[in-house]
Amino acid sequence: MEIPEKTRQELIRQAFAARERAYAPYSHYKVGAALLCQDGTIVTGCNVECAAFGVGQCAERCALTKAVSEGERTFSAIALAAALDSAVDLAEEPYPTPCGACRQGLREFVDPEAFQVIMARSLTDCRIMSLEELLPASFGPSAL
Template sequence: MENTAINFQELTELALQARERAYVPYSHFAVGAALLCKDGTVYQGCNIENAAYPATNCAERTAFFKAVSEGRRDFAAIAVAGGPAGEAPAAFCPPCGVCRQVMREFCGADFAIVLSDGGKIQAYTLGELLPCSFGPENL
């Protein structure tokens, strides 16, 4: 699953950098994401909370929405790292269901999702994390 333009370790380092910009005054749980386009371009995202909780946006969706708003549609992988703000991640932080569905809108089953606990890396495909999914072709 490794992409030649950037390796998964470099992608997770970019996710950890994005995590530092998270706005999390309520949950104090900071998440960063780095979305790799097939041409090697990377879009970073962090979670952005809101006092009206449903208006909160996850790091993964922030990265996707930034990329899509710039006209991008071809994605290879995303790295995600999260944990208590101010601390190094101590566990893997998989994408929530809403983020997985957004990924499914733009990516196929082979899209790589790379999780980092700050030291180790686990890689999955979107098909593994969202089996039997509903996508644009189902309409």
């Protein structure tokens, strides 16, 4: 299902706002995510790094964990905003894509063909792909 333009822009706006809260003192790669729940709620996340590198978490799974812990289980889309902190103009940066672990984490809760991943460089410049396109032939809950 197509996400309404107004909702998509709000998701992107919240992803950029969440990016401002990223804790990325090691990579300096700041990421914000905004996850759209089926009921219209938007849950945000940012990357939270750790001196013990493996303990850090991506923005996408931060948002997902927050949402599930608040009782949300069904999601329609996620918007991402990401770039190195030194980036001068995010509109010139590559479109941010979720890492493999986040693709799999999202897969647990969504219909991969319907779920939209909105990769934003600005409020008006984004690339949209389905989770199926980003994680084809995925392993999911129905396999168990």
